[in-house]
Amino acid sequence: MFLLWEDFLRSDYRDWRGSGHTEELLDKPDWLEQWLTVHSLPYPGAPTAKEVNELKQLREHILHIVQKLTVSEAVDPINLEGLNRALSSGPMILHIAESNSDFRLDTTPLQTGWSRIGAEVAASFGRLLTDCEPSRLRICDNPDCRAVYYDETRNRSKRFCDERACGNLMKVRRFRARQKAAESGGPSNPDSPEITV
Template identity: 75%
Template sequence: MLWENLLKSDYHDWRGSGHSEDLLDKPGWLEQWLAIHNLPYPGTPSAEELDDLKRLREHMLRIVQKLTVRESADPADIHELNRALSSGPIILHIAESDSDYRLESTPLRAGWPRIVAEVAASFGRLLAESDPSRLRICGNPDCLVVYYDETRNHSKRFCDDKACGNLMKVRRFRARQKAAKTDGSQIHSTSET
């Protein structure tokens, strides 16, 4: 999803190295991201346009953080989401193909304001048309990736069960082993006295 990939652009190494990187600053990343979502690349963004994308990412993340703990989003964050939506006005029109009709939209503006509006609309559709209570932040404290839990029982805890899920399972196992060794050595030292 468009909004999800923008949130993932604030990368944190899920393995725990402490490395983090803002992919929006990485050459070529924006062009690849837009190509994946069939959006035109408007060229290298100005510093202000890049700040607009980062600000939108920050507001969306704060909304997700509130929703994952069952709190209402801050009105200021919703206001900023609406401001981003207003930067890309569109014209709606009916298109006909063979035997059916569909509603299409054509942006009135090109460039980065349109991209910001597309991202905000993608996130807005999720909030309005899906179940926001299914938004999650990965349970790996080193990862923090935001995802939408599509499991039947709403039980997904990690963005990727094979990566973060296995890593956390190994960490819990090692912590139990270490605690068992510590408990065992304490029992030995008390029985010797």
């Protein structure tokens, strides 16, 4: 299952198979409701145009941060400001709860609505930045996909968001490119532009 921030970034849908089909899922209330249900968050009702625009801006800030981190460049302060703005829109109260003689720190949001959802997304991504290794963030090598994922392999060698989908597709494309080059008598270069399946 994807983390909240990963699913959020995938709301800018691209057909990984190369058809060119794209879809803006943040404009679809049904998708938003299903996405929040999967992540156990309350659906605040269909967002206004302003709220959708704020979600899209947050997605862009997160994506720009990922793009910088994947090439070991400094993150643009404007994108961190965007992340922090989303976090400040969903303040929470911390409180201690006890259950069976165990204590836990719970949070209760002061706001409901889409500003709270934006804050949850920003917090999900923020936890990755602070608690994990941001250098493990990757963008899928399939140019038709470009999904963002966290590489948990030991040697940090994962190239595709999904080896069975994008990984296999790209292997087929490379194989066909080599076959075509061999048939035409040209050099076989697996790194040459690939033919779309």
